[in-house]
Every structure is written in C-alpha cells, then in structure tokens.
Amino acid sequence: MKVATTTTTTTMMAQKDTEKLLLWDHPIRSPSYGGMAAAAGPMAPSPRSRLMLWLILFVSATYVLYTLKLISTSKACGGIDSPFASSTSASRRLIASSSNSSDYFIGNRTESAGGGPLETHGASERTEIRHVVFGIAASAKLWEQRKNYIKLWFRPEDMRGIVWLDNPVKSGPGDDSSLPLKKISADTSEFPYSNKQGHRSALRISRIVSETFRLGLPDVRWFVMGDDDTVFVTENLLRVLRKYDYRQLYYIGSMSESHLQNIFFSYSMAYGGGGFAISYPLAVALEKMQDGCIRRYPGLYGSDDRIQACMAELGVPLTKELGFHQYDVYGDLFGLLAAHPVTPLVSLHHLDLVEPIFPDVTRVQALQRLAVPMKLDSAGLMQQSICHDKSRKWTVSVSWGFAVQIFRGAFSPREIELPSRTFLNWYKKADYTAYAFNTRPVSRNPCQKPFIFYLSNARLDHEKNQTVSQYARHRVPHPACKWKMANPEDLDYVEVYKPANPNLWDRSPRRNCCRIMSSNKKGSMGVDVGSCREGEISQAR
Ligand SMILES: *[C@@H]1O[C@H](CO)[C@@H](O)[C@H](O)[C@H]1NC(C)=O
Ligand SMILES: *[C@@H]1O[C@H](CO)[C@@H](O)[C@H](O)[C@H]1NC(C)=O
Ligand SMILES: *[C@@H]1O[C@H](CO)[C@@H](O)[C@H](O)[C@H]1NC(C)=O
Numbered sequence: 001m002k003v004a005t006t007t008t009t010t011t012m013m014a015q016k017d018t019e020k021l022l023l024w025d026h027p028i029r030s031p032s033y034g035g036m037a038a039a040a041g042p043m044a045p046s047p048r049s050r051l052m053l054w055l056i057l058f059v060s061a062t063y064v065l066y067t068l069k070l071i072s073t074s075k076a077c078g079g080i081d082s083p084f085a086s087s088t089s090a091s092r093r094l095i096a097s098s099s100n101s102s103d104y105f106i107g108n109r110t111e112s113a114g115g116g117p118l119e120t121h122g123a124s125e126r127t128e129i130r131h132v133v134f135g136i137a138a139s140a141k142l143w144e145q146r147k148n149y150i151k152l153w154f155r156p157e158d159m160r161g162i163v164w165l166d167n168p169v170k171s172g173p174g175d176d177s178s179l180p181l182k183k184i185s186a187d188t189s190e191f192p193y194s195n196k197q198g199h200r201s202a203l204r205i206s207r208i209v210s211e212t213f214r215l216g217l218p219d220v221r222w223f224v225m226g227d228d229d230t231v232f233v234t235e236n237l238l239r240v241l242r243k244y245d246y247r248q249l250y251y252i253g254s255m256s257e258s259h260l261q262n263i264f265f266s267y268s269m270a271y272g273g274g275g276f277a278i279s280y281p282l283a284v285a286l287e288k289m290q291d292g293c294i295r296r297y298p299g300l301y302g303s304d305d306r307i308q309a310c311m312a313e314l315g316v317p318l319t320k321e322l323g324f325h326q327y328d329v330y331g332d333l334f335g336l337l338a339a340h341p342v343t344p345l346v347s348l349h350h351l352d353l354v355e356p357i358f359p360d361v362t363r364v365q366a367l368q369r370l371a372v373p374m375k376l377d378s379a380g381l382m383q384q385s386i387c388h389d390k391s392r393k394w395t396v397s398v399s400w401g402f403a404v405q406i407f408r409g410a411f412s413p414r415e416i417e418l419p420s421r422t423f424l425n426w427y428k429k430a431d432y433t434a435y436a437f438n439t440r441p442v443s444r445n446p447c448q449k450p451f452i453f454y455l456s457n458a459r460l461d462h463e464k465n466q467t468v469s470q471y472a473r474h475r476v477p478h479p480a481c482k483w484k485m486a487n488p489e490d491l492d493y494v495e496v497y498k499p500a501n502p503n504l505w506d507r508s509p510r511r512n513c514c515r516i517m518s519s520n521k522k523g524s525m526g527v528d529v530g531s532c533r534e535g536e537i538s539q540a541r
Contacts, residue, residue, distance in 0.1 A: 035205035104265055127242050129234055131221035133214040134161030134414060136180060137205040137272065137303070138228035143169045146228035148364050149351060151178045152371070153232045160217060163228070164208045180336070186211060191291075192298035203294060205303035209278055210287040221246035223283050226275040229352055231367060235378035236310050236344035239505045240321050241277060249316050250279040254324040257336075258426040259436045261328050265305050268318045272304035273349035274326035285314055325349055329428045333357055333440065334452075335422035338399040340382040342509040358401070359474060363392070372458045373401025376467045377500035385514035385529050386413045386538045392486035395540065397450075398496055398514050398529055402460065404471045405450040406488040408481065410540035415440060417511075420450075451488040466499040499527040513538065 034126040052210065134154070138146060152163060161180030168184060188203040195202075209223055222241050227230060227496065244250050253270025255262050260269075270276035278286065286307075293310040311318070323346035325332065333354050348367075351357075356366040363380050364476050381401045388395055388410060396418050407416075418440035425434035432439050453471035461468050471494045478489065498519075504512075513536050517526035 002086055018050075073212065089296055127221055127238060127246060128236060131161070131219060131246070132234075132237070132241070133212055133217055133220050133223055134159065134180060134232075135208040135223060135225045136161060136163045136228055136230075137208055137225070138163045138165050139201065140165050140167035140169045142228065144172075147172075147179060149229050149231055149367070150180070152364065152367050153234060154178070154180055155234075156180065159234070160220075162212055162215070164204070164211065166204065167205055183211075191294055192481070194298040195301050198301040202301065202303040202306065205272070206294060206306040207290060209283060209307065210290045213283045215285045217472075220283075221280055223278045223280070224275060225272060225278070226347065227273045227349065229349060230273055230275050230353065231348045232275060233345050233347065233374060233378055233381060235374075236323060236346050236381070237275075239344050239379065240346055244279070244319070247281060247505060248277045248279060248514060249282040249285065249314070250277070250319055251282060251311050251316050252277040252319045252321055252324075254322055254326065255436060256326045256426075257326045257435055257437070258328040259434055261426060262436055265301070266308055268325070269304055269308040270369065271326035272302070272307075272327070274324040275347040275349070276304075276307075276324065279391040282314070282316060286310060289313065314485075323345065323347070326356065327351075330354060330424040330426070330428050332422040334403070335420035337382055337402055338397065339384055339417055339419040339440075340399065342383070342511050344379060344380045344505055369455060370401065373467070373469060374454065376460055376469075377401070377502075378500065378528075379502055379504040380498065380500070383504075383512055385512040386416045387516060387527070388538070388540055389516045389525075393484065394488065396494075396514065396516065396527060398527060400496065400498060400512070400529060401469060402455055404453040404494045404496065404527070406453070406491070406494075407450050408447045408483055408485055408488070412540045413538045415510075447481035447483045449478055450486075451478070451491075453494045456493065460500075464497075466497055467527055469496045469498070470494070471496065478480075490523065492523040494525050494527060495519075495521075496529055497526045500529065504531075511538075 068380055106400045136150060146172075150163070156177060156179065156344055163180050163182045165182055165184045166185060169182065185204040185207065187201070188207065191203045191503050193203055208225060223234075224237065239251070244252065251270060253276030254274050255267055255269065256265070256271050265271075290310055292308055293402075297306060297309045300309060308318070321343065322341045323343045325336075325346075325348050327336070327348065327350040329336070330353055334357075337357060351363050351367065356363045357365040358369055359367070370381070376399070383400050386395070386402070387398075387400045389539075393409060395409065395416060397405045397407075397412040399405075420440045420442055421430065421432055422442070425431050427434070432441070433439050452474040454474055456470050456472040458467060458469035460466075473489075474493055481487075496514075498512075510532065513532035515528045517528055519526040
C-alpha cells in the first residue's frame with residue numbers, strides 16, 4: 001500500500017487523507033482521546049455536542065476498522081505463495097480485467113494489496129521467460145557480425161523474439177535454429193524526420209514495440225527491447241521483471257553512463273542499447289498512440305528518445321534498474337565490471353566499441369567464457385565482494401565469474417566499490433567528470449597497481465554443492481615496489497568457492513562477503529564467497 005503506483009491507488013489514498021483531514025480539522029480541534037476525556041469531564045455536554053461526539057466516534061471506528069481490515073488482508077496476501085490465490089475466482093477476474101485497472105482497485109479494494117511493484121502473489125504464477133517477447137533492432141548491413149552476439153544469449157526453444165531488420169538478409173548455417181524470427185520493419189518513409197545528426201532508421205526502430213505488439217502473440221507480460229549488440233542475462237532480466245506487476249504500466253531500463261548524453265537526451269530515458277522492458281498494458285497504450293506521437297517529434301535524434309517522448313505523453317516515468325547497461329564508454333570495461341552495483345547484471349551493450357572483456361581473445365569468445373559462470377549462478381554473476389588478507393596486508397576484490405583483484409595495502413570498501421577509471425568517456429577522453437556516477441582514479445603509487453586474475457575455469461563441486469571458479473593471473477609487467485610485504489605476483493591463480501544462490505535477490509540488496517582461506521596449494525589462494533554471516537563486515541584494518 002505504501003507505494004502508490006497507479007493513479008487509482010493514489011486517488012484512493014488521497015480520499016483517505018481527506019477523510020483524515022476532516023477528522024482532525026474538525027471544529028472541536030482535539031484528538032479523539034481528548035474528546036473522550038471531555039465527555040467524562042465535569043462540564044455537562046449539551047445534547048448537540050453529544051450527538052457530534054457519537055458521530056466522530058462512529059466515523060473514527062469505521063475508519064479504524066477499515067484500515068485494520070486493509071492491513072490484515074494485505075498481510076495475508078503477501079504471505080501466500082502464488083499457487084494458492086490463483087485459484088480464486090476473484091483473482092481470475094483480476095486477470096480478465098487487467099486492461100481496466102480502475103476496475104480492480106475500486107471494485108475490490110482488498111485486491112489492491114498486490115498492486116505495488118512487488119511481485120503479486122495474489123493472482124498468478126511467476127513470470128517466466130515464456131512470458132517475455134524480445135524485440136531486437138538490427139540492420140542488414142551489420143547483421144553478419146552482430147548476429148553472433150544474439151546467438152550468445154537467445155535460446156529459440158524457450159524464448160520468443162523477433163529481429164526487426166531494414167532489409168532482407170541471408171540465413172547462414174545454423175542461424176535459423178539459434179536466432180529469433182526475422183522480420184522486415186514496416187515502411188516509415190511517410191513519417192517526418194528532421195534531425196540533422198541522426199538517421200531516419202530511428203523511426204523504424206522506435207516502432208518495434210508497436211510492431212511486435214501487433215503480432216498478437218499470446219500470454220505476453222513484457223516486451224523487452226534491445227539492439228543487435230546487446231547481450232542479455234535472461235535469468236537476471238526475469239529476476240528484475242518479477243519485482244513489478246506486469247498488469248500495470250511499467251517502463252523499466254537505465255540511463256547512460258555518460259553525464260553529457262543524459263543531459264542531451266534525458267536522465268529519465270531508457271537507453272535502447274542497454275535494453276528496456278515495457279509491461280503488456282503499457283504496450284497496449286503505447287501502440288494506440290505511438291504513430292501519432294512520433295509525428296509530433298520529428299526533431300528528435302533516436303528511437304529511444306522517441307519512446308521516451310511518448311512515455312512522457314502517457315505520463316509513465318522510467319523505473320530505473322541499474323543492471324541494464326548501455327555502456328556509452330570506450331576502452332576497457334574492467335573498472336565497471338569489477339565493481340558492479342549491488343543489483344543483478346541484466347545486459348551488456350556496445351561490445352563492439354569496447355575492448356574484449358577478457359584479454360587475448362575475440363569479443364565473442366570473451367563473452368562465451370562468461371556463459372559458464374552464468375549457468376552455474378546467474379544471480380551472482382559480476383557481484384563484487386571485498387575482503388582483506390590481514391597477514392599479507394592485501395585487499396582482495398572478487399567480481400564473481402569475471403575477475404579477482406589483489407591490491408597491496410588496506411583499502412576500505414568505500415574505495416574498492418567504486419569503478420576504477422580503466423575506460424574512456426563517450427568522447428574518448430579520460431575525464432572523470434563525464435560520468436553520472438563516482439569513479440576511482442587509477443592509483444599512481446607503483447605498489448598499488450592491482451594484480452588482476454581473470455576467470456579461467458568454473459565448475460560445480462557436486463559433493464559440496466558449491467561452485468569452484470578459478471582465476472588466472474594476468475601476466476603483465478608490474479612497476480617495481482619497495483614496500484616490504486608479500487608480493488601477489490607469487491600467486492598464479494585464485495580459487496573462489498561459492499555456493500550458488502538463486503535467491504540472492506529475493507532479499508534486500510547486500511554485497512556478498514568473502515573470506516581468505518588458509519590455502520596449502522603453492523602459488524594459489526583460496527577465497528570463500530557467500531552471504532555475509534551474522535555480524536560479518538568488510539573491515540580494512
Ligand atoms: C472499465 O470500467 C468502466 C467502469 O467500471 C466501464 O464502464 C468500462 O466499460 C470498462 N472497460 C473495459 C474495457 O472493461
Ligand atoms: C472481494 O473479493 C473477495 C474475495 O477475494 C470476495 O469475497 C468479496 O466479495 C469481493 N468484494 C467485492 C466488493 O467484490
Ligand atoms: C545445492 O544448492 C542449490 C543452491 O543453493 C540448492 O538449490 C540445491 O537444492 C542444492 N542441492 C543439494 C543436493 O543440496
């Protein structure tokens with residue numbers, strides 16, 4: 001109830017507030033207890049004020065009872081798991097009337113307990129990948145190369161998606177069994193486009209939501225848009241979508257890393273390459289007005305700002321989820337990936353522009369390497385944990401499934417949780433004022449250059465039921481260091497033990513904890529990663 005997400009809920013709350021206001025602003029101007037005291041007091045009340053008093057008491061009692069009922073029902077709703085309530089006819093009616101949201105808030109108030117962004121346990125089963133339809137923006141010119149990014153994450157046997165192209169393309173061997181359906185976008189030459197820097201293809205790409213909607217696919221809860229160079233971690237996409245009620249209007253995505261991009265476009269716009277999700281009823285609303293809306297903004301640059309302009313007309317704000325990554329940067333993504341925000345990794349984009357995320361392999365090979373940890377524990381992928389080796393005076397940062405860093409000296413978590421500036425901004429400059437978030441300078445002290453260990457291997461230890469991932473030291477020359485302390489160069493690899501935790505995001509966000517293990521193997525260090533224990537903190541000294 002706290003989070004008023006629809007206009008109806010807001011109106012309802014407002015009504016209640018007015019009720020409260022009337023109650024408290026009543027001419028007697030005393031709280032109800034005071035009123036009771038007055039009744040028992042020596043001054044004999046007149047029959048008129050007694051009537052007034054009864055009236056107030058009656059209204060208060062009704063209000064309290066109503067509130068209590070509301071609270072108790074919403075609690076009951078929250079506690080019940082999906083299989084139960086789905087059988088009641090009331091909830092079936094809910095689904096049926098999903099296009100008429102006022103219906104299910106005013107018609108049956110108790111049901112509105114499920115109306116927040118939390119997953120509604122009241123009405124239906126969990127959102128699965130079959131409830132999602134992907135709309136992928138692609139162009140014939142880049143198709144041969146870009147299709148390989150789509151093959152990395154798309155599984156035709158259990159996913160639905162359409163690649164929208166500008167021109168027909170030839171199918172290569174195995175393409176049809178590993179890629180979404182291909183369709184040619186409708187002609188948009190009659191739509192106005194007047195932006196000097198941009199390209200008309202923005203119109204076509206913007207309309208992918210509507211065109212995908214018009215295919216009339218059954219049982220769709222979410223339309224998820226992406227580019228041909230977007231890689232989704234679909235398990236995590238689902239984890240994020242499940243937080244929201246697909247029967248309401250949601251526009252979910254994230255901004256650009258580039259402050260200037262966000263100023264030129266908007267901080268409230270979902271950048272298309274990072275991917276964004278539109279709930280079914282929002283797609284219904286958008287489809288009705290999108291063509292008209294697009295005509296009203298011929299001067300806009302791209303497809304995603306056109307979507308945002310229509311969202312603004314609909315009055316639906318962007319719900320920001322920081323796991324969608326536009327990656328408007330150049331150079332090495334390492335700093336960003338090694339300090340991912342505490343939220344599931346949903347997407348990666350602009351993989352053509354940045355260096356391969358693992359050294360000495362191609363871009364596609366690098367992403368293929370991520371597939372192994374993704375399969376073992378998608379929820380934990382790229383999640384950072386920070387711990388300290390007290391005896392060797394090192395700081396250790398694990399980005400699970402990707403890399404481990406060892407720093408000489410004690411760094412506090414508030415430093416290490418910031419992305420280090422390994423990347424350049426959107427204008428190919430090393431300017432830290434260019435980002436919409438804090439970053440950490442690369443240390444100038446030769447002793448503090450981190451030792452990086454990249455994922456080399458990952459498997460499941462069936463006996464202990466935990467993942468074992470191995471990270472090999474990136475062999476690059478390090479500057480000489482005169483500090484008298486253990487040298488991380490003595491290590492060839494780091495081994496990380498972590499139980500898979502598919503439920504990591506079902507609780508409040510918290511970084512995992514890590515602990516240095518007393519390892520016997522020469523040249524290696526063992527690190528244990530998992531949920532923090534009672535009282536466990538990451539303390540530098
Ligand atoms: C929505 O509810 C209103 C009021 O109850 C009703 O008049 C209207 O027909 C409903 N619309 C749909 C599509 O069910
Ligand atoms: C609200 O739903 C409950 C079942 O969840 C039902 O018993 C009750 O009659 C409904 N009330 C109205 C006003 O529809
Ligand atoms: C192994 O761990 C996973 C995730 O923590 C859990 O879901 C599963 O039930 C466990 N399996 C066994 C055999 O204990």
